[in-house]
Amino acid sequence: MKDYLPLIEEALDRYSGSFDLPEMFVRSMRYSLLSGGKRIRACLCLACCELVGSRAEDALPFAAALEMIHAYSLIHDDLPAMDDDDMRRGKPSSHKAFGEGNAILAGDGLLTMAMRLLCDVPGQEAAKKAIFQGALEMAAGQSLDLNVTARDRASLQRIHDFKTGALFRAACLSGAFRGGCDAADASRLRTFADKLGLLFQMTDDLLDQEKDEAEDKLTYVTLLGAERTRQEIQALTQDIRALLAGYEGEAATYLLTLTDRISTRKA
């Protein structure tokens, strides 16, 4: 099985150290960016680039930009004024480690570094636009989540379509555009991203419920119940398998395995 992680970690380390910036600013950005994580968005980007016939390496700046944007969103999301989380990936969250001011700036810096990094990639306007459209929708999703009062499925779906779905779409589409996909591929991989994002969210909600962390939150489990959520996870997994059925090679196998892992994940 393909392993994109070493490529991604090396690229994140290299790109995030390549700008001449003040020490604390760089240290606080790298603290969050280089703290592990599954790198699902970066992996999706590389795999979709390879799936449509190019080398995974070609999409590395886009994959790195996606992880920078994801890391910025986690830093800001953990702030006291947002989710107020003290821990992230097994260590103190950014504002606990560096103070709130530095955490806000580390997030701002990572988002800005993502766009600055892509300036060094000539052309590729469709791939760049996919990334920034995703980043805008993701921030919109955080805003929806913060201000939501409705407790129905349409509201929940809209929040996640922006909050999680947007970066999954950005990942798959930027990789596919970088790989030179045609319109049919783009349309298929967009649907794939939407379904995988929903699958990811539903399994996340199931895990939260098992940890008793979801009591009064609006989640698929509190809304549909655990049993119905599990049924929808099964159906989504089948849909995704069908969407990928026309592709061959290592990247296709990778995406199928990733889907199964998300579908059955325990953490």
Place this chain on the structure above:
Amino acid sequence: MKDYLPLIEEALDRYSGSFDLPEMFVRSMRYSLLSGGKRIRACLCLACCELVGSRAEDALPFAAALEMIHAYSLIHDDLPAMDDDDMRRGKPSSHKAFGEGNAILAGDGLLTMAMRLLCDVPGQEAAKKAIFQGALEMAAGQSLDLNVTARDRASLQRIHDFKTGALFRAACLSGAFRGGCDAADASRLRTFADKLGLLFQMTDDLLDQEKDEAEDKLTYVTLLGAERTRQEIQALTQDIRALLAGYEGEAATYLLTLTDRISTRKA
């Protein structure tokens, strides 16, 4: 005398309403973006585009992106964890109007909207890179400012070179690149931007001192004294006049007048 403001205000209103995004997210972004201000960065961008021989209108997306980036930086800078300012441009600052969480997201959204907006401009890679390099250095400057302990001129200069200078450079260079400038123009307008940024900061420090707002802050006035600061302002104004001497037309007149206004400003 040329007046770029109506063009800029119309463009900011139009661009910031052109994305399909949730209501609170858009409202909180527009609250800060469309609250007046001198629009110096946008004006510099349009004037430099015209100065090198193109139409000011051609640089409008870049000018708007600069004001979005400037507005985001003010929102985040006003947060309790940063400068903790309750008022901005005569009305409650973003976190006072919408709460801290929404203010953080409004800032994130404006920065992201700036980059998303520029995705709709084909090509123009040098102008785009100038903007994002400036945005990265500006965030770096905020970080320097937050963490500075030294109280010498070199430290102060470095903070302002990042914090104020970076967006002034981004404004002049993006406009000039969009206008099709040659390397000599770019080099001259970069120096112009640096000197104008410094002039702006020094007059700002003088005004703060007159309002008794600078007592224990590291500023040019606390470091050099008011008299010496005034002398340096005079010298900078002369330098800038010399830099602009080779240019003719309305944009050159505009930039000279703007320099005099900054040099003698009372607010």
